[in-house]
Structures are given as C-alpha cells and as structure tokens.
Amino acid sequence: MKLSHLNPPQREAVLTTDGPLLVLAGAGSGKTRVITHRIAHLLEKKVQARSILAVTFTNKAASEMKERVLQLAGQKALGVTLCTFHAFGAEVLREHLSKLGWPKKFAIVDTGDQLALIRRAMKDRKIDDRAFDARKVLTIISRAKNSGVDPQPKPEGQGDDYDLVAHLVFPLYQLALKAQGAVDFDDLLVFPSRLFTEFPKVKQAYAARFRYVMVDEYQDTNRAQLDLLVHLAGEHQNVCVVGDDDQCIYSWRGAEVRNILDFERHFPGGKEIRLEQNYRSTPVILDAANAVIEKNPERRAKRMWTDTLGGARIRSVCAPSEEEEARFVAQEIKKAIAEGFPPDEIAVLYRVNGLSRAVEENLRELGVYYEVIGGSEFFDRREVKDVIAYFRVIANPKDEISLLRIVNVPSRGIGDVTMERLTAWALKHEVPLWEGLTRASEIEELPQGAAEKVGEFVALVERYRKRFTKGKLAEVTRELLAEIDFAQVARANAPSIASGDRKVKAVSQVIESLEAYEKKEGPKASLLTYLNRLALDMKSEEDEPEHQRGRVTLMSLHGSKGLEWRVVFMMGLEEDLLPHSGMQGEPANPPEERRLCYVGMTRARERLVLTRSATRIKRGKELPRTPSRFLADLPEDLVDVLDLGAVPVGPPSAKELNFFDALRAKLKAGKDSEPPKPT
DNA sequence: CCGTGGTAATTTTTT
C-alpha cells in the first residue's frame, strides 16, 4: 500500500494507530479512504486481521468498505470484522445471550412484530389502541432503550400521555420478547453493553480480541452505541472514530452529535485530526453545498475547499408532474450513459423511498439496469410475510405473533374463537401458546372439531420442523407451500389474474432468496440464521447477475451517506418532502433536513441534477407543490434552471364542475336519485 | 367459522 497518495493529515490519521483518535472529516475529504488505508496499514504492520473491528451504519456502506479494503490489502483483509453495529451486536449475542436469561437460539423481531407486541401489551394494560398510536409508543420505547433508561412518565401532566403509556407498556413488551426468545434491534446494541457490564470476563475477551476499533459516521452514534464502544475500547484505547457533525442525519434514532464533540471526555488523551480539503466534488458542487449547509445555525465553523477548478453547473429542473419528473430523470440517465458515464457511477437519491417507483418504471422502459437499495416493499407484501411467518413458527414455536398470523392461513377452520380459547388456556397454565396447540385435545373448552383441526396444523408444523433441520431448505419450502396449496389460494384470493401472478411470483422470489442463501452458506445454513440475517439486512439474497456491475443506484438520502458517484440526481426538492414535514405530532427537524440535503449534494463528483415536480398526487388528489427552500439557497451563478412546462393550475375543469353540480343536485333531491359518476 | 361489501385510514429516514 502506498501512502504517497494521501495528503498530510490523511497520512497522519492512517499512521496514528495507537490511542484514541478523532478524525473530523468533512464531506468528500477522504473519510472512508482513511479508514480503509488504516486497516491496510495495520495489516501491513502484521496486526492480525481478526484483531481489527470496523463498524459502519448501513449494510451498503459496510459492503462497499469491505470491497475497498479487499482491493487495498488483498485476501488477508477477509479476516477483518467489518459490519454494522447491529450485526456486531447480534454476533456477540449469538455467543452469550443465554447469560442474560434468553434462550441460546434467539430470533430478531422486525418492526411489524414490535408493533404487534406493543398493541398486545396495550390491550393487556387496558389501553385503547385507537386512542394511542402503537408506532409512537414504540418510538418512545426505542428512544429510551437507546439512551439507556426505561421509559418514564412525564413528571407533572406535561405534554401528552404517551410517555405514561410507554412506561406502562414497556415491561410487558420486554417480557413478551423474552417469552418468545426474541430480541429487537435496540436490544442488539443494549444487551451487549449489559453483558459486558455484568460479565467482565466476556468483555475482556472481546477487548483482547479486537485490539483496533474503528467507527465510521461517528456523528450518528447514539448512547447505546457509545456505551458499546467504551466497553470495547476501554482497555486498550485504540479507537479511531471518523465523522462530520454536518452529516448527522439520524437524530430520530437517538444519534447524539454530542458524542463527537465530547470525544475527548470519553477517550481522554487522544489526538484530533481535521480533514477539510475536498477531493470529491467540483468547486461548483462544493460551493453550492456549502451555501446550503452554512444556513444552519448550530455548527462548528468549517468550510470545505478544493483546489480543482471549474465543473458543470448544477441543474435545477421543474417538471409539471411527478410522472414527468421521473421520465426526465430516466432519460437524462440514459443520455449520461450514452456520453460514457458508467451506470454504476450514477445515482438517484430521494428523501422517501416511495419516489423510486416512477423512476424504476421509466428506467425499465429505457432498458437501463438499476438497483434499488432499501425500501423493502417486497417484504411488506402479505404473501411474503406469510411465508416468512411460517419459517418463523417452524424455527421458533414460541413466536406467537407469527403463529397467530399463519395458524389460519390458508383458512383451515381455526378461527378467532378457537385461538382466544387456546390463548386463555395457555395463560391460565402459564405455558407458551404453542404448548396449548399441541395439547388441544386435552382442553375441555375446545369443541372436538376445532381440536382436530388444531391437531392437524400442529402435525404439519412439526413434520416440517423435522424436515427443515436436514438442510435442503428451499426444496422443503417448496413442498410445504405445495402441501398447503399456497399458490392456488393466493390466486383464488387475488382480485385479478395479474395480481395473483404477482403474489405467486413474490413467493417464488422468497424461495429463490432462501436458495441463494443456502448456496452461499453451505451446510451450516439454517432457517433461524436465514431469518436473522434477513432481519439485519432486509434485502433478498440474489444470485449475482451478469450485469452486477454497471447498474444505476436508486436509494434514499439516508442510505447515500458515505457513498459517492460521478453523476447524482436528487428528486423531490419540494417543501414538505425535502425538507420533510414531520409526522403529525412529531415536529419536523429543519436543521437535520438541511444536513440531509447537504449530504445528498456532496455525494456528487461531477454532475448534480436537482429535480422537483409542480404537482404531486397524494391520497388520490393532485396537489400543487412549492419548491424547496434549499433551492433558494443555491448561488444563482452556479445553477441552470430548467422548466419542463407549466401545468395549468387554476379554476377547476368543466368535468370537476359538472361533478360538484351533480353532487349538489343529488343532495337536494334526496337519496333516491342516481349518484353521479365522474371519470 | 367463512366470505362479502362497505368504510376508514394511509405518508420518513435504518437496523
């Protein structure tokens, strides 16, 4: 590895291997490069690969970094542990969770399960689940867990009662998780810390193994992550964190910029290195991004600079409709590829994952290969969830949420009444619900017919549980689905042929993903590890397609942090979208939205295109949109503005007028007249 | 206990 293509501060960061090190690195200053070179340098110094730990925030960033380290240091880099905080936590728990009273094999619940557990706990506490949004309750619980305290009610009738609800629900929620041998995402961070506190020997083993610890995107760590880091690096203090307070975009998840500002307090006697020279973007892009971020009140004074010159002007494009915005982006991508930009050097970024859809359609039409990162609409499909729930029940009978989900899917005559009775019985005897099912015939409250049907279901699950232990996961799944007639039932329930086809296809994609996992994992493949992996990285495993390289990337602004492309499109630069208006109740966070915009802009090396639409369809209604305030902050001389054509916004159309007239007439005439049919 | 038809609610970002 050569150090010559690093600038002096970068080199210093790479060579400072021992003791605490804080690298304050602005966008494009070679942050990732410092980490990757540092790893390579350590390996060259004959540090064992297995002693090195590097953590990132997203799976995408982790895999990107893995690739770069591999290029730099070769095969021996394979031994380096390079993963997300959560994946690291899961690894620790896989070894030691039983010490905290959990079963050895545990499941990781997803957000849907979390909400189901919250709702059930609310019911147990006699809290109306319509008066309180389970999502909000979960947010409060999650925030509390991540900051290391139990949810507490507000002192004196301050604010709403959500804190009280969370306080009441939390113990039940945590108990329910334990009862089904599961942990949630937050536990993946919190439990290792607790483990390290309660079992110093375990901690020492990890601290001794991981002599060199590196953290990327340190500005986005929350309390739980900081605790974990302090535990890991407390002994040897060889901890290197890299971050930029201007790129803190996860405060909704409890990220504390303070962590980066207080680094010296947590790891005394360390060194601080600042990287302010930007090597990534043209001065045009950099100046524009700086103009946006400078409007933020609370930030450490810092200005990224570059010694390169020129660069194409930024384009700010307004389309009349979201459809045309997407078409424009797709066409421009095609043009850029024709100009010679490789597809994998082009990205489309947006604030909400929903914006990818229209672009996807247009790219497909134009025959451009693309890859959508994040936004797991696929796993939200009902059929997919059902199949996964089958896996969960088979892998872990104590998973009651999944059990309740599939016990009657497809309909097999086990209805709510039966399940109510079984649940009551299990509760009375203090056994898991599954045990109630296995002993259905002994339960007097259950009619014989119901007990028989339950017995058949139990037999089905147990038969397949045995079969799934013998490998051939995908094959056994196919047989299971055939046995329960999954495809046929899905088709029968579908409103149209096409929709039925989609359902069946989605299910076969699950099997393909399982098959790919099996192939990759070899003989140690198991349903539970497949499920836990799925939970940590909600993208389906794919067989690497031939054109794996050379695909345009579509992802959210959050996902793009730490990555870069020669050409970047940012979509939806509109008020309420970027900056996003917070969910009702939760206030929006304008400074963070601004940072998000800054992060997106600074992903671009050569070309940046900002698009918006004058209208957008929301809840079936077309609404006019106002341009994002961030567009107004761009220096005029750096931007070319393009309007793709105004849309007539004005008085309602004749058609609409007719409709309302008819409606009025109808109301006057009474109920007997025909309702008008607008088209 | 199952299917149907009507009504209500739906929209952040990641692990």
Place this chain on the structure above:
DNA sequence: ATTACCACGG
C-alpha cells in the same frame, strides 16, 4: 388510489 379493518349474512 389502495389497502386494512369491521359488521353482517350464509
């Protein structure tokens, strides 16, 4: 616009 959930009849 689409989907989830409820009340009701078979």
